[in-house]
Amino acid sequence: MSIEQSLLSRSNESCELCSSKESLRVYEVPPVEAHADKCLLVCKTCHAQLTDENELDATHWHCLNTAMWSTTPAVQIVSWRLLKRLMSEPWAQDSLDMLYLDEDMQKWAEAGLVEINDEATLDCNGTPLQTGDTVTLVKDLNVKGANFTAKRGTAVRGIALSSNPAHIEGKVNGQRIVIISAYTKKS
Numbered sequence: 001m002s003i004e005q006s007l008l009s010r011s012n013e014s015c016e017l018c019s020s021k022e023s024l025r026v027y028e029v030p031p032v033e034a035h036a037d038k039c040l041l042v043c044k045t046c047h048a049q050l051t052d053e054n055e056l057d058a059t060h061w062h063c064l065n066t067a068m069w070s071t072t073p074a075v076q077i078v079s080w081r082l083l084k085r086l087m088s089e090p091w092a093q094d095s096l097d098m099l100y101l102d103e104d105m106q107k108w109a110e111a112g113l114v115e116i117n118d119e120a121t122l123d124c125n126g127t128p129l130q131t132g133d134t135v136t137l138v139k140d141l142n143v144k145g146a147n148f149t150a151k152r153g154t155a156v157r158g159i160a161l162s163s164n165p166a167h168i169e170g171k172v173n174g175q176r177i178v179i180i181s182a183y184t185k186k187s
């Protein structure tokens, strides 16, 4: 049986994260091994965000509140990684607190994170930033796609690192935005 066939039968022909039946494809969970146990069947929307083609849409990922209870290890791993990246959302933090991984699973989950962020994300002083840190903006930022300027001096709490080390993600004015890490200072 091909990987795709085994995933289709495991998943009941639906996205293993959000249950969508649209445009399903295989997502190889990094570090990649071509084996069905290390892959997920996901829809186009989930895939684009998993591979950083599109920004993470926090609203879409409320599906993780269900997916994280899957009995498929690869689904739990990917849910854990996504929740970790969405930690500035209180619901994601709550779910992450409830998601228990045993030691081997935890290692696997973190292996993927290290691979995504192998280059350090630095603030304007060259201080490394971590997920969950609070930073202050060191200049006014025009937020693309939203009608406001994030003012210099604004504190951004509970930031998340991005797959791009030059960017962090955080909430300003109740909106989740991407911020250039060099325009922030760790508080």
Ligand SMILES: [Zn+2]
Residues within 6 Å of the ligand: 015, 016, 017, 018, 019, 020, 042, 043, 044, 045, 046, 047
């Ligand atoms: Zn999906």
